[in-house]
Amino acid sequence: MKTLLILGASGDLTGRLLLPGVARLIASGRAPGLALVGAGSDDWSAQKWQERLAESFADALAPGGESTPAGIKELKAVAKASTYHQLDVTAKGELGQFLRDVQGPVALYFALPPAISQKACQVLKKKDLPRGTRLVMEKPFGSSAESAHALNVTLAKLVAEDHIHRVDHFLGKSTVLNIMGLRFANRLLEHSWNGNHIEKVEIIFDEDLTLENRARYYDHAGAGRDMIQSHLLQVMAIIAMEPPATLGEMDVRSSIAAVLRASTVGNAAKPNLLDSSRRARYTAGNIGKRKVPDYLSEDGVDPANDTETLAEVEVYINNWRWAGVPFILRSGKALGRARKEAVVTYKAVPHLPLGFNGLDSPTRLHIGFGPETLTLDLDVNGPGDLFTLDRVRLETELARDPLLPYGEVLEGVLKADPLLSVRGDTAEECWRIVEPAFAAWKAGTVPMEEYAAGSDGPADWTTSND
Ligand code: NDP
Numbered sequence: 001m002k003t004l005l006i007l008g009a010s011g012d013l014t015g016r017l018l019l020p021g022v023a024r025l026i027a028s029g030r031a032p033g034l035a036l037v038g039a040g041s042d043d044w045s046a047q048k049w050q051e052r053l054a055e056s057f058a059d060a061l062a063p064g065g066e067s068t069p070a071g072i073k074e075l076k077a078v079a080k081a082s083t084y085h086q087l088d089v090t091a092k093g094e095l096g097q098f099l100r101d102v103q104g105p106v107a108l109y110f111a112l113p114p115a116i117s118q119k120a121c122q123v124l125k126k127k128d129l130p131r132g133t134r135l136v137m138e139k140p141f142g143s144s145a146e147s148a149h150a151l152n153v154t155l156a157k158l159v160a161e162d163h164i165h166r167v168d169h170f171l172g173k174s175t176v177l178n179i180m181g182l183r184f185a186n187r188l189l190e191h192s193w194n195g196n197h198i199e200k201v202e203i204i205f206d207e208d209l210t211l212e213n214r215a216r217y218y219d220h221a222g223a224g225r226d227m228i229q230s231h232l233l234q235v236m237a238i239i240a241m242e243p244p245a246t247l248g249e250m251d252v253r254s255s256i257a258a259v260l261r262a263s264t265v266g267n268a269a270k271p272n273l274l275d276s277s278r279r280a281r282y283t284a285g286n287i288g289k290r291k292v293p294d295y296l297s298e299d300g301v302d303p304a305n306d307t308e309t310l311a312e313v314e315v316y317i318n319n320w321r322w323a324g325v326p327f328i329l330r331s332g333k334a335l336g337r338a339r340k341e342a343v344v345t346y347k348a349v350p351h352l353p354l355g356f357n358g359l360d361s362p363t364r365l366h367i368g369f370g371p372e373t374l375t376l377d378l379d380v381n382g383p384g385d386l387f388t389l390d391r392v393r394l395e396t397e398l399a400r401d402p403l404l405p406y407g408e409v410l411e412g413v414l415k416a417d418p419l420l421s422v423r424g425d426t427a428e429e430c431w432r433i434v435e436p437a438f439a440a441w442k443a444g445t446v447p448m449e450e451y452a453a454g455s456d457g458p459a460d461w462t463t464s465n466d
Contacts, residue, residue: 002033002035002103002104002105002106003035003036003037003102003103003104003105003106003107004022004034004035004036004037004106004107004109004410004413004414005037005038005039005099005102005106005107005108005109006018006019006037006038006039006109007039007040007087007089007108007109007110007111007112007117007120008039008040008109008110008111008112009038009039009040009044009049009052009084010038010040010042010052011040011111011112012214013111013138014038015052015055015056016056017404017406018109018111018406019052019053019056019057020056020057020059020060020404020406021403021404021405021406021407021408021409021410022036022406022407022410023056023059023060023061023075024059024060024066024067024402024403024404024407025403025407025410025411025414026060026071026074026075026078027060027061027066027067027068027071027072027074027075028066028067028068028071028402028403028407029068029070029071029074030071030403030407030411031410031411031414032074034078034414035081035082036053036079036081036082037082037083037085037102038052038082038083038085039085039086039087039095039098040084040086040087041086041087041088041089042086044084044086045084046083046084048084049082049083049084050079050082053079053082054079057079060072061075061076065402066402089112089116089119089120089123090116090119090120090123091123092123093123095120095123095124095128096123096124096125096128097128099128099130099133100128100130102130103130104130104132105130105131105132105133105134106129106130106132106133106134107133107134107136107165107413107414108129108133108134108135108136109136109413110135110136110137110138111138112138114138114140114143117137117138118154121135121154121155121158122154124158126157126158126159129159132163132416133158133159133163134159134163134165134413134416135155135158135159135164135165136165136167136413137151137155137164137165137166138167139167139168139230140221140229140230141166141230141422141427142427142428142431143225143431144431144435145428145429145431145435148427148428148431149428152424152427152428155424156424161424162249162418163416163418164418164421164424165409165412165413165418165421166423166424166427167409167421167422168234168420168421168422169405169406169408169409170231170234170235170369170405171231171234171235171420171421171422172401172405172409172420173401173408173412173420174372174399174401174408175238175372176252176419176420177247178367178372178374178398178399179238179239179342179367180238180244180247180252182367182374182398183239183243184243190243192346193321194321194322195321195322195323195324195325197346197347198325198344198345198346198347199325199345199347199348199362200325200326200327200345201236201239201240201325201327201328201342201343201344201345202327202328202329202330202342202343202345202463203232203235203236203239203327203328203329203330203341203342204330204331204339204340204341204342204343204463205227205231205232205339205340205369206330206331206332206335206339206340206457207331207332207333207334207335207338208287208288208334208336208337209334209338210287210292210295210298210333210334211295211298211299211301211333213299215298215299215301219300219301219302219305219307220307221307222305222307222308222309222311223279223308223309223310223311223331223332223333224279224308224311224434224437224438224441225438227311227331228311228313228329228330228331228434229430229431229433229434230430232329232330232331233263233315233329233430233433233434234256234422234426234430235342235369236259236263236315236317236327237255237256237257237426238256239327239342239344239367240259240317240321240322240327241255241256241258241259242255242321247419248419249417249418249419252419253418253419253423253426256423256426257423257426257429258319259317259319260426260429260430260433261429262317262318262319262322263315263316263318263327263429263433264315264316264318264433264436265277265313265314265315265316265433265434265436265437266436267316267324269324270314270316273436273440273445273446274440274445274446275314276313276314276437277311277312277313277314277440277441277446278311278312278313278446278449278458278461279308279311279441279448279449280308280309280310280311280448280451280457280458280461281295281307281308281309281310281449281450281451282295282309282332282333282334282450282452282453283295283450283451283452283453284452284453285334285452285453285454285455286453286454287335287336287453287454288454292453292454295307295309295334306441306442306448308441308448309332309333310330310331310332310333310335310451310457310458311330311331311332312329312330312461313328313329313434313437314326314327314328314329315327315328315329315433328463330461332457335451335454335455335456335457336454336456340368340369340370341366341367341368341369342366342367342369343364343365343366343463343464343465344364344365344366344367345362345363345464346362346363346365347362348362355387356387356388356389357388357389358379358388358389358390359379359389360379360389361377361379361391363376363377363378363379364376364377364464364465365377367398368398371397371400372397372398372400373395373396373397374395374396374397374398375393375394375395375396376393376394376395377392377465378391378392378394379391380392408420409421
């Protein structure tokens with residue numbers, strides 16, 4: 001890829017995540033020959049753009065870490081040559097005209113509000129796009145299965161599906177490859193990786209952060225749309241997918257799609273969404289020493305939006321391997337303990353030889369997503385009485401790509417590899433899966449519960465190893 005054109009160059013995502021990700025990528029020597037161009041509706045001077053780059057690139061420019069001397073030199077050169085252009089991307093012909101003057105393939109990054117991205121794609125014409133153009137779409141991708149489908153139709157008029165990158169920065173290379181390496185390189189595990197042996201799988205993303213000035217976005221999204229509809233369903237699919245033949249995007253993304261096509265919130269045995277989805281909102285409390293106000297009195301929050309800050313859904317994958325096994329997806333803000341992991345709980349043994357005592361909990365495997373760790377909880381004969389079983393924990397670190405999540409995403413884009421992006425059909429499936437729960441929440445069928453900021457959530461919401 002020759003050029004990365006960021007639309008929405010003055011925005012929050014660009015400054016906080018995208019530019020630092022680009023900088024790490026270039027400074028580590030993993031994006032040679034890239035030109036960086038910014039565009040936005042504001043009339044920014046060249047100096048203002050250079051100031052933004054300097055601020056966002058500062059970490060990567062500092063010696064140490066993964067930056068190499070040659071990479072740092074390249075990053076400085078990229079920054080110096082980078083230009084900013086005032087463009088209204090929704091105005092007919094404006095972006096198209098601009099693109100006609102760009103040489104070579106372009107990655108067009110839509111770091112724009114979703115409605116603006118959609119409009120920009122509607123006014124773009126295929127003939128305006130330089131050969132090899134890649135479109136990079138941010139989340140949320142649509143706001144329902146129907147609108148995601150409509151957006152897919154619009155994009156398909158511009159470029160081929162494998163030239164569209166629907167970003168899910170949670171789907172980082174480390175997460176995907178760590179799960180796949182663990183599952184498919186170990187015969188011991190894969191043999192028992194099914195509903196015959198596994199009781200339940202929990203995928204938990206609890207944050208101790210609150211709104212962090214993002215009420216404008218979050219108060220419309222809530223925990224369900226922000227995390228479960230996108231990131232957690234993707235992680236679930238990788239944990240549950242059939243072994244692909246290769247790590248190529250075609251094999252991996254087809255296996256992911258097959259899982260999601262088979263998934264529903266609740267199942268025939270649990271059809272009532274009251275039994276398979278919950279939502280809650282934080283009230284005032286303390287997170288460590290930090291005083292947190294009631295969510296409804298946070299700046300920018302509209303009580304009429306009825307937004308949840310903690311959500312949980314029980315998804316069933318209705319296929320031979322997983323029928324009847326609950327996949328519990330939970331995410332929330334303002335919790336007392338940050339926790340990012342998948343917990344696989346095995347069924348109890350069918351019979352424990354009489355004479356043993358002390359069997360405590362079932363075998364559990366924890367896959368940590370930050371820090372990246374693998375932990376196995378087992379009951380074994382520990383020191384002391386041979387008849388008494390003790391709980392032991394075997395723990396190891398897993399690989400972590402030193403690039404920031406957005407560096408990983410961008411590397412895929414620049415190398416023209418959509419492995420880590422969400423395929424169009426999958427984006428629609430993710431909405432289809434959660435829409436019944438969201439509708440039940442909106443209708444008030446599933447009540448809004450409360451929890452104090454800094455707590456573990458409502459008292460009766462329990463997760464394994466609480
Ligand atoms: P912001 O509102 O901070 O930035 C939006 C950008 O779009 C601004 O640079 C704005 O430029 C530009 N823009 C708006 N209208 C036009 C137009 N007609 N033509 C050209 N540029 C325009 O949004 P965010 O950066 O927060 O979010 C961008 C996308 O990233 C969203 O889809 C969001 O959901 C997603 N996202 C954001 C995250 C975050 O942490 N911020 C995290 C994950 C995803 P100007 O100010 O000049 O009008």
